[in-house]
Amino acid sequence: MKEQTIETLKRSGVDFDQTVKRFMGNTDLYAKFLAKFLDDDTFGKIAPAFEKDDFDEALATSHTLKGVSGNLGMTRLYKACSNTVALIRAGEKEKAKQSFAELQSAYDEIRSVIKETTEKGM
Amino acid sequence: MKDPRGTILIVDDQELNRILLRGIFEDSYELEEAVNGEEAMELVRKLHTKLAAVLLDIVMPKKDGYQVLKEIGAEGYFQEFPVVIITAENSTETELQAFDMGASEMISKPFAPHVVRRRVQNVIELNLHRLYQDDIIAEQSEKLRKSNDSMIDALTSIIEYRSLETGQHVRRIREFTHTLLERVAEDSPEYGLNEHKISLIVSASSMHDIGKVAIPDSILNKPGRLTQEEYEIMKTHSTKGCEMITRIKDNVSDKEYLDYAYNICRSHHERGDGRGYPDGLKGNEIPICAQVVGIADCYDALTNDRVYKKAIPPQVAQRMILNGECGAFSQRLLKNFVDVGEKFFGLSKEYSDKK
Numbered sequence: 062m063k064e065q066t067i068e069t070l071k072r073s074g075v076d077f078d079q080t081v082k083r084f085m086g087n088t089d090l091y092a093k094f095l096a097k098f099l100d101d102d103t104f105g106k107i108a109p110a111f112e113k114d115d116f117d118e119a120l121a122t123s124h125t126l127k128g129v130s131g132n133l134g135m136t137r138l139y140k141a142c143s144n145t146v147a148l149i150r151a152g153e154k155e156k157a158k159q160s161f162a163e164l165q166s167a168y169d170e171i172r173s174v175i176k177e178t179t180e181k182g183m
Numbered sequence: 184m185k186d187p188r189g190t191i192l193i194v195d196d197q198e199l200n201r202i203l204l205r206g207i208f209e210d211s212y213e214l215e216e217a218v219n220g221e222e223a224m225e226l227v228r229k230l231h232t233k234l235a236a237v238l239l240d241i242v243m244p245k246k247d248g249y250q251v252l253k254e255i256g257a258e259g260y261f262q263e264f265p266v267v268i269i270t271a272e273n274s275t276e277t278e279l280q281a282f283d284m285g286a287s288e289m290i291s292k293p294f295a296p297h298v299v300r301r302r303v304q305n306v307i308e309l310n311l312h313r314l315y316q317d318d319i320i321a322e323q324s325e326k327l328r329k330s331n332d333s334m335i336d337a338l339t340s341i342i343e344y345r346s347l348e349t350g351q352h353v354r355r356i357r358e359f360t361h362t363l364l365e366r367v368a369e370d371s372p373e374y375g376l377n378e379h380k381i382s383l384i385v386s387a388s389s390m391h392d393i394g395k396v397a398i399p400d401s402i403l404n405k406p407g408r409l410t411q412e413e414y415e416i417m418k419t420h421s422t423k424g425c426e427m428i429t430r431i432k433d434n435v436s437d438k439e440y441l442d443y444a445y446n447i448c449r450s451h452h453e454r455g456d457g458r459g460y461p462d463g464l465k466g467n468e469i470p471i472c473a474q475v476v477g478i479a480d481c482y483d484a485l486t487n488d489r490v491y492k493k494a495i496p497p498q499v500a501q502r503m504i505l506n507g508e509c510g511a512f513s514q515r516l517l518k519n520f521v522d523v524g525e526k527f528f529g530l531s532k533e534y535s536d537k538k
Contacts (some may be wrong), residue, residue, distance in 0.1 A: 083296055085206045094199050107238070124242045128271035129199055131293035143273075150274065 063179040066178045073174045080134030094133060095175050103129065103143075104168050107145075111158050119157070120149045123164070130171075138167040188264065188311065189213050190233040191303075194223040194251065195240040195269070200292065204238055204269070207296045208303070224254050230506025235265040237308045239286075241270040241277065252284040261285045263314070265306045269294065331437065332386065339389045346395055348401050352483065353389045355534045360388040362526050367475060367520045374471050384472045387444040391451050391476050394424025406490045422461050424448030445469040445481035450479045454510035466513065474512065478520055481509040486531050496529045 071077050084091045103126045110118035127142035141164040147156035190213040193204045201216050208214060212235060217223040220243055227237065228252045233538050237255070241248035248268065255261060265287035272278070273291050281289060290299055339353045364384060368376035376384075395403060398420055402413045409417060425448040432441045453459035460475075471475075480484035485500035495503070501524055502510065505517055512520075520527075 071415070079293075079295065083203055083293065085264070085296060090206075094202070097199070124271055125197065128240075128242075128292040129197055131271060132199055132203055134293070142271075145273075147274075167316055 062092050063182075065181070066092075069174060069178055070134075073170060075171075075174075076133075076134040076136050080132075083132060083134075091133075096179050098129070098133060099172065099175055099179070101129065107164070108161065111161055116149055116154060116157070120146060123149070133173075135167075135171050138164070138171050141167040188235045188307075188314075190215055190230060190232060191235055192217065192223065192230065192237045193224055194218075194220070194237060194243070194248070196243040197240075199246050200240065200269070203294075203296075204299070207300050219243050220248065220251040223251050227251075227255060227260060231260055231263055236303060236310070237266045238263055238269050239266050239301065241268060241272055241281070243518050249280070249284065252281065252286060256285045265310045267303055267306055269299070284366075327437075331440070335386065335389055338393055342392050342395050345400070346392070350536050351536050352487070355483050355530065356388050356391065356476065356479050357385050358530045358534065359482060359527060360476055360532065361385045363475050363479060363516075363520060364472075364521050366523045367471065367516065370519055370522075371471075371515065376428045376471075384443050384447070385474070387440055387447050387472070388479070389446050390424065390428070390444045391426060391480060392420060392424065394420035394422065394448060397423040404490055408491065418452070418460050421449050421452055443472050446473050447476050449473070451480055453477070456511040459510060474516055478504065478512055478516065480526060487508070487536055497531045501527070 063140055063151040064091075067077055081088055081091060103122055107119060107126070110116075110122060123142050123145045127139060127146055130138040130142055141160070145157055145160045145164055190206050192215045193201050194217045195201050196218050201218075205214055205216075213233075215226055217226050221275050222245075223237070223239070224246070227234070231255060239248045239251055244522060246254075248270070252266060266285065267288045267290060268281045268286045269290045269292065270277075271292045274287075278289050287310075288302050290302060310506060325490070331512070343352060345470075347522075361381070364381050367374065368381060398417060402409065402416055407412065425445045425491060428441055428445045428448060432438070432445070449458075449461065450464060450469050453462065453464045453469040454477075455465045455469065455474075457465040459469075481504055482500055485495045485503060488494045501521070504520065
C-alpha cells in the first residue's frame, strides 16, 4: 500500500494501525478487502428494509455491516452501525430510522475515500 | 503424538471475517469454514471428533448462531469441544444468552488478533485438559489395578510355595468363586452384586489363605492329621491374614477391594450354624463373599490331593458338601452350588493339578 493511500485512509478516520494488525500485517490483503467492500451489497439492503418497516431485516443487515466495518477499521461507519443496531434492539423504531442518515453519510464518505484511492492505485 | 483434535471450524457468513480468522489460526490448526448455520451443523456432525473448537458468528442466514448453539447442545457436542462466539454483538443480554446456551467464550468484532488467538487457545487447552484428564485417570487406575494384581499374585504365590500347593489352586478358587458368585447375584439380587463387585471379590478371593505364611511349616505341610493344638494354630491363619490386610489398608486407596479381602480372609471358615472360626458368626452375619469362597475352598480341598489326603471325585465332593460334611452352609447357597454343579465339574477338569 502506498504511503499516500495510508495517509488518506487515516485522515478519514480509519484505524489503520490496528486494522493492519488484524490482517497479520498483510496490507495487500487489507487493500483487497477494501476494494471488495465497494461491491458488498449489505449496505444496499438496509434502506429498503427500513422502508418496508422490516426491522428484523434492518437489524440483520446493519449488524452485519457493523461487523465488517469494524474489522476493516472504518471507525465512523462502525459507530453509526452500532448506534442503529442499538436503537432497533431498544425498539426505538423512529429513532432507528432517523439514525440511518448518519449511517448513509458515513458509508458514502468511506466509499468515496476507497474509490479515490483505488482509482489512483493503492 | 499429533493431537487428534487439530481442526477449528470457522462459521461466519462474511468472507472478510473468515479470512481474518483464518489468518490468525492457519499456521497452528487445520481449518474448515461454513458460511451459515446449516453448513456449520453438517460439518460439526461430520468432523466432531476432530474439532478443537468452533468459532461461531451469531447473525447469519439459514440458521443463526443461537440455533447452532442449540443444536450443538441438543446433540451433546459440548462434551467434545468448546464454542467461541465471535460477533459484532456487544450487548450484555446476547452475551448472557450465548453463555447460557453453552458458549465458552465471547469475542467482539472488531477483534485484535492476538486477543482472539490467546482466548481461543485458552479455551481449547482447557477443554483438552478436561477431555484427557478422564483418559489419564482411566489409564492410571488401570496401571494401578495391574500393579495391585501382580502384588496380589506375588503374595498368593508365596502361600502356594509354602504350602506345597500348585499355582492352579488359587486360579481354581478364583474360577469357582466367580462361577458361584454369578449364580448368587442372579438368584439373590438383595446382595447387590453387580459386575464390578463380583470382579473385586473374585480378585480378592486369591488372598483367602494369605495368613498361612504365618503358620510353621511343620504344621502347614504335616502329612498326617493335625493334633488339636496344631489345629488351633492352623486356625489362626484367618485372623493373621486379615491382620496383614489391615496393615496395608491405610495406605491403599482401593478400600472396597481390601474390605472384601479382609472379610474373605477372616470369615471363609465361618459356618452358618456358628460352629466355624474365628468369630463363630451365624447365618447372614457371615459376609456373602466369605460364604462363597468358603464353599469354593472346601470343594477345591476335597477334589485335589493334599499332603494329608487324596483327591475325591467332584460328584462325591459335591454330595459331601451338601450333606454338611464340610460344615453348614446356607440352604440357598447350597442350592446355587448345585445349580452350577456342572460348571464346577468342568472347571475341576480344566484346572486339574494332574495336567
